[in-house]
Amino acid sequence: xxxxxxxxxxxxxxxxxxxxxxxxxxxxxxxxxxxxxxxxxxxxxxxxxxxxxxxxxxxxxxxxxxxxxxxxxxxxxxxxxxxxxxxxxxxxxxxxxxxxxxxxxxxxxxxxxxxxxxxxxxxxxxxxxxxxxxxxxxxxxxxxxxxxxxxxxxxxxxxxxxxxxxxxxxxxxxxxxxx
Amino acid sequence: xxxxxxxxxxxxxxxxxxxxxxxxxxxxxxxxxxxxxxxxxxxxxxxxxxxxxxxxxxxxxxxxxxxxxxxxxxxxxxxxxxxxxxxxxxxxxxxxxxxxxxxxxxxxxxxxxxxxxxxxxxxxxxxxxxxxxxxxxxxxxxxxxxxxxxxxxxxxxxxxxxxxxxxxxxxxxxxxxxxxxxxxxxxxxxxxxxxxxxxxxxxxxxxxxxxxxxxxxxxxxxxxxxxxxxxxxxxxxxxxxxxxxxxxxxxxxxxxxxxxxxxxxxxxxxxxxxxxxxxxxxxxxxxxxxxxxxxxxxxxxxxxxxxxxxxxxxxxxxxxxxxxxxxxxxxxxxxxxxxxxxxxxxxxxxxxxxxxxxxxxxxxxxxxxxxxxxxxxxxxxxxxxxxxxxxxxxxxxxxxxxxxxxxxxxxxxxxxxxxxxxxxxxxxxxxxxxxxxxxxxxxxxxxxxxxxxx
Numbered sequence: 001x002x003x004x005x006x007x008x009x010x011x012x013x014x015x016x017x018x019x020x021x022x023x024x025x026x027x028x029x030x031x032x033x034x035x036x037x038x039x040x041x042x043x044x045x046x047x048x049x050x051x052x053x054x055x056x057x058x059x060x061x062x063x064x065x066x067x068x069x070x071x072x073x074x075x076x077x078x079x080x081x082x083x084x085x086x087x088x089x090x091x092x093x094x095x096x097x098x099x100x101x102x103x104x105x106x107x108x109x110x111x112x113x114x115x116x117x118x119x120x121x122x123x124x125x126x127x128x129x130x131x132x133x134x135x136x137x138x139x140x141x142x143x144x145x146x147x148x149x150x151x152x153x154x155x156x157x158x159x160x161x162x163x164x165x166x167x168x169x170x171x172x173x174x175x176x177x178x179x
Numbered sequence: 180x181x182x183x184x185x186x187x188x189x190x191x192x193x194x195x196x197x198x199x200x201x202x203x204x205x206x207x208x209x210x211x212x213x214x215x216x217x218x219x220x221x222x223x224x225x226x227x228x229x230x231x232x233x234x235x236x237x238x239x240x241x242x243x244x245x246x247x248x249x250x251x252x253x254x255x256x257x258x259x260x261x262x263x264x265x266x267x268x269x270x271x272x273x274x275x276x277x278x279x280x281x282x283x284x285x286x287x288x289x290x291x292x293x294x295x296x297x298x299x300x301x302x303x304x305x306x307x308x309x310x311x312x313x314x315x316x317x318x319x320x321x322x323x324x325x326x327x328x329x330x331x332x333x334x335x336x337x338x339x340x341x342x343x344x345x346x347x348x349x350x351x352x353x354x355x356x357x358x359x360x361x362x363x364x365x366x367x368x369x370x371x372x373x374x375x376x377x378x379x380x381x382x383x384x385x386x387x388x389x390x391x392x393x394x395x396x397x398x399x400x401x402x403x404x405x406x407x408x409x410x411x412x413x414x415x416x417x418x419x420x421x422x423x424x425x426x427x428x429x430x431x432x433x434x435x436x437x438x439x440x441x442x443x444x445x446x447x448x449x450x451x452x453x454x455x456x457x458x459x460x461x462x463x464x465x466x467x468x469x470x471x472x473x474x475x476x477x478x479x480x481x482x483x484x485x486x487x488x489x490x491x492x493x494x495x496x497x498x499x500x501x502x503x504x505x506x507x508x509x510x511x512x513x514x515x516x517x518x519x520x521x522x523x524x525x526x527x528x529x530x531x532x533x534x535x536x537x538x539x540x541x542x543x544x545x546x547x548x549x550x551x552x553x554x555x556x557x558x559x560x561x562x563x564x565x566x567x568x569x570x571x572x573x574x575x576x577x578x579x580x581x582x583x584x585x586x587x588x589x590x591x592x593x594x595x596x597x598x599x600x601x602x603x604x605x606x607x608x609x610x611x612x613x614x615x616x617x618x619x620x621x622x623x624x625x626x627x628x629x630x631x632x633x
Contacts (some may be wrong), residue, residue: 014627034393037200038369040564044397049392052401062409072396076325076333085337094335098420102342102349105413109353109406113360116402123387130390136371138391139364142622 005175007159008132008146009168014040017143020166021046024145027162031151034127035144037137057115058108070100105128132174145176193287194625195469203470207615208365210371212467218464223608229601234398236594237312239541245315249356253584254574258592259313261294262599263565264421265449266306267347267443269564271414273449274354277361278410281403286628287409287478289621290470295454296358297614298400302453303354310340311593339423346420353413357406360399363389364620418446425569431508432516432573441493448486448532449562454481455555457607459548461616470617473546480545482559484566487536491609494529508578520585521572524564531561534629 005084011017013023015032024032025048034043045151070093075082078090118121138144145168147159163171198206239249240424250257273295281286291495300532311320323334323344333369366386373379389395422442425433435441455476462471501513535557538544545551611617 013382035391036206036393036396037391038364038620038627039396039400040627042623043393047393049394052398054398054401055405058405058496073336074239077336081331081333085335088337092337098342098416098423099336099345101416102345104274105353105409105416107350107410109356112402112405112409113356116360116398119398122389122395125383125388127388127390138370139367139389140204152262158624 005153005156005173006146006149007027007156007163008129008135008144008174009144009163009166010134010137010172011143011169012145014043017145018042018046018169020145020168024147024162028153029147029151029159031124031148031154033146033148035135035138035146036138037141037143040143052119054112054115054119058112061111062104062108064092066100066104069103070092070096073099106140132172134170134172142169193290193472193474194622194629198469198621198622198626200626204368204619205543206371207617207619208369209624210611211369211613211615212373212378217392219608219612221287223605224537226601226604226608229598230605231596233598233602236591236598237308240312240319240591241593245313247589248313248587249586249592251586253577253582254571254586256313256570256574257586258596259309259612260424261570262596263306263309263313263561264442264566264570265563266302266309266599266603267412267421268418268446268566269453269559270302270306270350270420270450271443271446272298272454273297274301274350274357274410275414275447277413277452278357278407281407282411283350285478286625287475289596290467290627291302291454291458291475291479292303292621293358293361293618294457294610294616295450295612296354296361297610298450298457299354299614300351300358300454301610303347303351304606305602307351308599310347320626326480337550339420340631341426342420343424346417348576349531350413350417353406353410357403357410360406361618361621363387363399364391365615365618367391368619369615380628391465403466405567415443429524430573430577433508433569435497437493437496437500441490443563444486444489445562448483449488449559451479451483451486452555452558455483455551457550458560459555461611465616467589467610467617470622476548476551477545480539480551480554483555484536484539487539487558490543491533494533512573512576516568516572519572519576521575523570524572525568528564528568529562531557532565535561562629 008096009020014036017040021032021034023044025046025122032047036043053082059123073096074091075094079098082090121173131179134142135144145166147154147163149156153159160171198578248257248259250259265570275293277288277299281292309316314320323341326331336342363386366382367389370379370382370386373382419439420440422438426438428434458471458475458479461467498513501509504510528565538550538554544554570606575585576583
């Protein structure tokens with residue numbers, strides 16, 4: 001094992017992964033990461049992950065989209081080039097609400113999509129985990145738990161023994177040097 | 180209780196019991212990763228020929244002008260707008276199904292949402308072509324966008340046709356984002372399962388480095404939930420705006436406050452019918468019997484029935500308000516619709532949309548695949564007739580009797596319309612070839628909630 005390598009334990013079911021995380025946290029490890037082929041209910045709670053900031057971004061960009069679209073329409077139709085269209089008032093605000101609504105949704109959806117990618121540091125074509133043996137099954141049918149070598153409790157030998165005590169299918173190393 | 184509990188629809192599974200995580204990933208991704216069969220090449224080639232017809236019709240239209248269509252000075256909107264509303268209606272349902280059923284936590288949504296959303300994107304893109312094609316000067320369509328031109332003029336934001344452009348553009352962008360968000364974990368599965376270098380690179384690039392870590396899933400789940408919550412009001416607004424194209428005019432038969440909700444329900448109705456057709460076709464062609472069970476078809480048929488009842492209410496209310504109100508033109512318009520030259524379309528519409536779906540009250544018919552397929556196709560025909568009745572029939576006898584005129588579609592109208600069907604099929608053939616048609620990660624989650632299967 002090279003220095004700076006982390007340990008990765010492979011499990012067959014989501015239930016085993018959740019149990020393993022509980023025991024790993026009781027053992028005092030904090031720099032742990034889990035990989036699963038689907039959104040396992042309760043996984044974030046087990047890992048005690050902070051709430052996603054995404055909803056706030058979406059709210060802000062949604063409001064920005066709607067307000068800017070309304071102001072743009074009002075400015076263009078009532079100030080910049082007022083035109084008598086069918087005898088309607090220049091500032092015919094009910095007509096402006098639909099495009100404002102569409103832009104609210106557009107701003108929010110763009111913020112949601114790109115915010116999701118940004119918060120996860122994606123797109124990122126390469127990550128050291130991709131070199132770990134069998135990790136291609138994290139997107140198919142296996143569940144993984146990684147204890148990072150940055151963890152203050154981390155010790156190459158005892159951490160490995162600890163992970164093996166959790167009854168995984170295999171424990172492999174992830175070489176962080178490659179990145 | 181005479182019925183066996185296993186046969187009771189509510190207890191029926193939405194996923195076959197012999198599927199585990201590995202088999203779900205294998206069966207669905209192998210459809211994409213193995214070489215295409217002869218049937219695929221045949222369908223792709225034939226629909227490709229239809230696409231050529233569509234482009235030929237469009238090129239001749241750009242060359243010769245909009246007069247090659249059957250529109251005249253009275254019936255100024257013909258097949259182009261009928262098809263536009265029909266396609267956007269179909270396009271609305273995919274997102275509605277996917278997002279609304281996601282918010283309602285319906286487990287049977289899982290297997291069908293990917294191709295319902297694909298249907299949305301293709302249908303909405305095709306719908307978006309028609310408003311441009313039917314312009315007299317299609318090369319100036321960009322004048323609909325507010326950009327600082329040297330002329331200093333701006334689009335007229337009081338027109339529903341301008342709202343339309345923003346609604347459709349937003350709708351296509353948001354649907355694509357919603358669809359792609361749902362795809363990212365599945366593209367990672369394809370990246371990891373692909374054996375050819377090219378497929379690994381392409382799917383690896385498209386998966387954006389998805390690792391399936393708990394932190395990924397946390398943001399992902401938030402993003403997907405909020406996109407779903409945004410998509411539902413967006414769909415309602417998009418088809419309401421389509422309804423306003425008609426409802427904000429002064430035309431008797433169009434100036435109805437009912438149009439926005441009535442169009443939205445009509446969109447859901449025709450879209451669900453189209454999803455049933457696509458589900459039945461893909462289930463048979465790709466042997467998806469483990470993922471699409473009779474329970475799915477049963478649930479979709481029930482929604483079709485519910486939508487049909489609301490449509491029936493709307494048709495009834497249109498006639499009732501015309502009779503109850505004091506507007507002579509409104510009543511004359513209603514009587515002419517039912518008895519005039521377009522009466523066959525009107526009665527055909529009522530038959531296909533109101534009478535035929537009543538068969539879905541029977542559980543036997545809901546589970547009978549050929550019967551359900553015929554009902555779904557007839558609903559799509561009926562919904563096309565509905566738009567025909569609304570556009571052509573209403574325009575042909577407006578206020579001034581000297582202006583009454585009929586509409587006769589030309590061969591170019593038909594070529595554009597049939598070509599648009601081919602374009603839709605062509606897109607769909609590409610979709611089933613390169614994209615997993617069932618969301619694998621969601622089916623795995625479903626398998627997990629139905630009892631852990633590894």
